[in-house]
Amino acid sequence: MSDNRYIVGVDLGGTSINVGVVPYEGGKVLGMRSMPTDLDHGAKFVVDRMVEMIRGCMRDAAREADIPDDGFIGVGLGSPGPLDRKTGTVIETPNLGWRNFPLRDLISNSIGLPAELDNDANCATIGEWWMGAAQGIRTLVGVTLGTGIGGGIVLDGKVFHGVADVAGEVGHMTIDSTGRKCKCGNYGCLEAYASGPAIAARAIEGLETGEPSILPSLVEGDLSRLTAETVYEAIIAGDLYAKEVMHETAKFLGVGLANLINILNPEMVVISGGVTRAGEHLFEPLRAQIRRRAFRHAEENCRIVSSTLGGMAGVIGAAYMFRVERDGAD
Amino acid sequence: MSDNRYIVGVDLGGTSINVGVVPYEGGKVLGMRSMPTDLDHGAKFVVDRMVEMIRGCMRDAAREADIPDDGFIGVGLGSPGPLDRKTGTVIETPNLGWRNFPLRDLISNSIGLPAELDNDANCATIGEWWMGAAQGIRTLVGVTLGTGIGGGIVLDGKVFHGVADVAGEVGHMTIDSTGRKCKCGNYGCLEAYASGPAIAARAIEGLETGEPSILPSLVEGDLSRLTAETVYEAIIAGDLYAKEVMHETAKFLGVGLANLINILNPEMVVISGGVTRAGEHLFEPLRAQIRRRAFRHAEENCRIVSSTLGGMAGVIGAAYMFRVERDGAD
Numbered sequence: 044m045s046d047n048r049y050i051v052g053v054d055l056g057g058t059s060i061n062v063g064v065v066p067y068e069g070g071k072v073l074g075m076r077s078m079p080t081d082l083d084h085g086a087k088f089v090v091d092r093m094v095e096m097i098r099g100c101m102r103d104a105a106r107e108a109d110i111p112d113d114g115f116i117g118v119g120l121g122s123p124g125p126l127d128r129k130t131g132t133v134i135e136t137p138n139l140g141w142r143n144f145p146l147r148d149l150i151s152n153s154i155g156l157p158a159e160l161d162n163d164a165n166c167a168t169i170g171e172w173w174m175g176a177a178q179g180i181r182t183l184v185g186v187t188l189g190t191g192i193g194g195g196i197v198l199d200g201k202v203f204h205g206v207a208d209v210a211g212e213v214g215h216m217t218i219d220s221t222g223r224k225c226k227c228g229n230y231g232c233l234e235a236y237a238s239g240p241a242i243a244a245r246a247i248e249g250l251e252t253g254e255p256s257i258l259p260s261l262v263e264g265d266l267s268r269l270t271a272e273t274v275y276e277a278i279i280a281g282d283l284y285a286k287e288v289m290h291e292t293a294k295f296l297g298v299g300l301a302n303l304i305n306i307l308n309p310e311m312v313v314i315s316g317g318v319t320r321a322g323e324h325l326f327e328p329l330r331a332q333i334r335r336r337a338f339r340h341a342e343e344n345c346r347i348v349s350s351t352l353g354g355m356a357g358v359i360g361a362a363y364m365f366r367v368e369r370d371g372a373d
Numbered sequence: 374m375s376d377n378r379y380i381v382g383v384d385l386g387g388t389s390i391n392v393g394v395v396p397y398e399g400g401k402v403l404g405m406r407s408m409p410t411d412l413d414h415g416a417k418f419v420v421d422r423m424v425e426m427i428r429g430c431m432r433d434a435a436r437e438a439d440i441p442d443d444g445f446i447g448v449g450l451g452s453p454g455p456l457d458r459k460t461g462t463v464i465e466t467p468n469l470g471w472r473n474f475p476l477r478d479l480i481s482n483s484i485g486l487p488a489e490l491d492n493d494a495n496c497a498t499i500g501e502w503w504m505g506a507a508q509g510i511r512t513l514v515g516v517t518l519g520t521g522i523g524g525g526i527v528l529d530g531k532v533f534h535g536v537a538d539v540a541g542e543v544g545h546m547t548i549d550s551t552g553r554k555c556k557c558g559n560y561g562c563l564e565a566y567a568s569g570p571a572i573a574a575r576a577i578e579g580l581e582t583g584e585p586s587i588l589p590s591l592v593e594g595d596l597s598r599l600t601a602e603t604v605y606e607a608i609i610a611g612d613l614y615a616k617e618v619m620h621e622t623a624k625f626l627g628v629g630l631a632n633l634i635n636i637l638n639p640e641m642v643v644i645s646g647g648v649t650r651a652g653e654h655l656f657e658p659l660r661a662q663i664r665r666r667a668f669r670h671a672e673e674n675c676r677i678v679s680s681t682l683g684g685m686a687g688v689i690g691a692a693y694m695f696r697v698e699r700d701g702a703d
Contacts, residue, residue, distance in 0.1 A: 125668050125670045125671070134670050135668075135669065135670065181536070182535055182536050194636075196636075198533075203528075204638070205512055205637055205638020205639065205671070206511070206512050206638055206639060206640040206674050206675070207638055207670050207671060207673075207674040208638070208670075209634075209635065209638035209668050209670055209671035209674075210636065210637055210638035211636065211638075212635040212636065212638075212668055212671070213635070213636060215635055215666075215668065216632045216635060216636065217548055217628045217631065217632055217666060218547055218548070218549075218550050219548075219549055219550050219551065219552075219561075220548050220549050220552075220625070220628045221549065222549075222550075229665065229666055231549075295550070298547045298550045301547065302546045302547055302632065303636065304539075305539065305542040305543070305545055305546060306524070306526075306540065306541065306542065306543060306546065306633065306636060306637075307535055307540055307636075308534070308535020308536055308537055308538070308539040308540040308542075309535065309536060310536040335559065336545075336547060336559055338455050338465075338539050338542055338545065339465065340455045340464050340465065340537050340538075340539055341455070341535070341537060341539035341542070343537075344536050344537040344539075345536070
């Protein structure tokens with residue numbers, strides 16, 4: 044007898060919102076959709092958009108898989124943190140600009156289904172553990188590189204939350220205590236070097252000193268339009284300067300990952316986000332830096348891999364998180 | 374009926390060896406003794422000294438508490454790591470200079486009792502959890518500041534080892550990727566700023582530029598004899614420059630602890646080692662730096678405290694670790 048229960052997974056990011064319907068026992072994601080977050084329109088706009096996307100996604104999934112109305116058992120929400128899982132509240136989120144925002148109940152009340160809230164990077168990491176690159180891994184760290192840098196720790200198939208749901212916040216790890224200013228107000232956070240906006244900012248700094256590159260031509264000379272995506276495009280086109288920017292990114296990221304590897308000694312680190320499009324231009328110098336900085340015995344026992352679920356990881360993991368919170372894990 | 378079983382706890386450090394006999398159910402440590410490690414005499418000398426200390430300690434404890442010969446059930450050994458608990462081997466230890474050294478079996482064979490080996494900072498941390506500052510704490514990080522900087526992670530009363538027994542190696546966390554050279558070969562490790570030798574080195578650098586201080590007089594003008602202990606002495610005597618050196622130390626340590634707090638979100642961080650003698654000259658700027666660098670929600674939920682077991686923590690924790698390995702925890 045096949046299980047006919049479905050969970051809506053929602054991945055709220057600083058740049059985009061992804062929504063999909065995930066079968067309770069895993070499998071193909073249905074009704075998947077993605078839209079920009081458009082944060083500057085305000086919190087109400089974002090919540091309305093999420094609700095509309097969830098409704099549309101459920102409609103499409105129901106049609107595709109003949110799901111009855113009572114087949115949907117709930118909504119798993121992944122959001123940038125820190126947040127309070129018990130109250131379903133986003134507490135303080137530099138990348139959203141929200142404070143003490145009751146996201147879970149707003150969504151739950153609008154949709155008429157129970158909902159659970161967890162950190163987006165926790166969701167992406169448990170998603171990779173459930174259906175992606177990290178199946179069967181006992182000690183896992185996930186790092187998501189996007190507008191911000193998030194992290195998740197999964198031990199024996201469970202997200203490790205720490206005492207106040209903050210565990211895994213790797214983006215604001217200091218790697219250079221007197222270094223680049225971060226938008227959190229501190230200096231030298233990993234996020235100030237290796238997030239999408241930081242990659243773009245470092246690329247622009249070099250271009251302004253006259254580094255030869257095709258990058259300006261990709262944004263029609265308007266450097267304010269240059270993003271990390273532009274850098275990945277230029278790498279694929281063979282641009283040497285863009286490769287150098289990625290090489291530097293990998294070195295910074297390697298410092299952060301070596302710290303995580305020395306502290307947590309995981310079996311695997313899964314990296315996700317647009318930056319993985321740089322492929323070996325990222326992974327080769329990244330692994331070299333980790334070899335240099337981490338304890339050999341830890342580094343030799345840790346695989347550094349790319350997400351296999353990509354943008355689906357957060358959606359899949361948010362659904363799994365709802366299932367664990369409501370029913371306990373298998 | 375009282376339990377009449379006893380475990381020998383051994384804490385091997387880069388500077389000194391501590392040995393004591395610990396009752397199986399906890400309580401007063403018997404026959405406690407401490408001697409310098411004298412690493413420069415070679416590994417055989419150190420092992421012989423450990424064996425001699427263990428024998429003497431068992432003799433004293435037996436006399437003091439009427440312990441029969443078969444009352445001693447084993448030896449718990451804490452050593453700087455990384456190490457392999459399964460084979461009882463010290464794998465690579467910058468602070469001892471040993472490689473692939475079968476410490477556990479050498480001690481076990483000489484004493485004629487089963488032995489278990491774990492990281493010294495893991496032992497100190499579980500010791501504080503068992504009988505010290507961290508009783509009842511569910512998510513705990515211990516940081517030991519001495520010749521090196523070690524760390525231990527205790528989750529729900531169990532040491533978290535990671536996949537290859539390296540977890541908790543916080544001393545070689547990079548806090549300044551282009552910073553001070555560390556003896557591990559890298560740049561900017563926490564240990565290069567806040568270990569005992571690093572505190573002394575930073576103090577000497579300032580004195581050489583002419584900072585006024587009583588420090589030189591405490592070492593009869595011979596700066597090569599200046600140690601971190603000298604700095605603590607000078608602080609207690611009210612020396613302003615020594616206080617400034619400690620203030621800087623606290624700032625560096627705060628960067629490292631803020632990273633740990635963001636990553637692990639512990640309920641408590643226990644700090645041990647001679648540096649805690651500086652009292653509020655350490656803790657006040659340390660807490661300020663953590664407030665500045667860690668997520669508020671994580672920092673507000675984390676107590677930063679000083680070890681209450683001091684030099685006994687490693688011995689007590691090594692004994693507890695033996696008990697857990699052999700019999701399972703209660």
